Amino acid sequence: MNQANNTSDYSSISSLKELKFQRKLLSSRIEHQEAMIMYKIQVVKENVSPSRLLYMGFESVAARNSVVNVAFKTFNTIRSIITNRG
Numbered sequence: 001m002n003q004a005n006n007t008s009d010y011s012s013i014s015s016l017k018e019l020k021f022q023r024k025l026l027s028s029r030i031e032h033q034e035a036m037i038m039y040k041i042q043v044v045k046e047n048v049s050p051s052r053l054l055y056m057g058f059e060s061v062a063a064r065n066s067v068v069n070v071a072f073k074t075f076n077t078i079r080s081i082i083t084n085r086g
Contacts, residue, residue, distance in 0.1 A: 010022060058072055058075070059072065
């Protein structure tokens, strides 16, 4: 948010009705920001774990090295067989 715009909005308030409107608007913005932050935290929690980071590192190395790529494909094949059985 641009702080200069917010200051000018609040300085132009001349009635109680406008003040209540600006207060509701600010509360709404705060609630929206809170919801967005909580969503982002949840996404980070779901996508960042030691096993996920290890897998992503393994995948990155496999993209550059053919021997590791074969091991990576083997790992994925075994993993898919195990997860399909369970």
